[in-house]
Amino acid sequence: MRRRPPTRDDGLFPSEAEIARRLSQSPREWAAKAKVLERDGLPRIDPLMGGRFWPAVRAYFLARYGLSGAEALAPDGPENLDAL
Structure with missing residues (x-):
């Protein structure tokens, strides 16, 4: 392969068309919504880099939908149900 x-x-710093694709939008829809x-x-689009910083765009949407603080936590050990 x-x-x-x-x-x-x-x-x-992907293109606006690529950001639209990643967000399941047409480029035209994305331009208006952005x-x-x-x-x-x-x-905003970084003038030096010529695009939006993708991790920040992703973080924006995670925060917008209340998922910014969601983390997978490691288990703290086996449960002891007899302690209840």
Whole structure:
């Protein structure tokens, strides 16, 4: 199986079209929604890098839907039901 060469969309600053794809939006829908969401804290396009920082975009949506503090915790040991 041949691997495709990496593209800009594989990096931390994907194109707006790639962000739209990752969010199940058409590029046109995303452009309109991004303007509204930026007023609510969606990371803006970084002028130096030419794109939105994907981890920050992902964190924005996780926080928007109340999942920003969700972590998988390691078990603290076996349960002792006799202690109840």
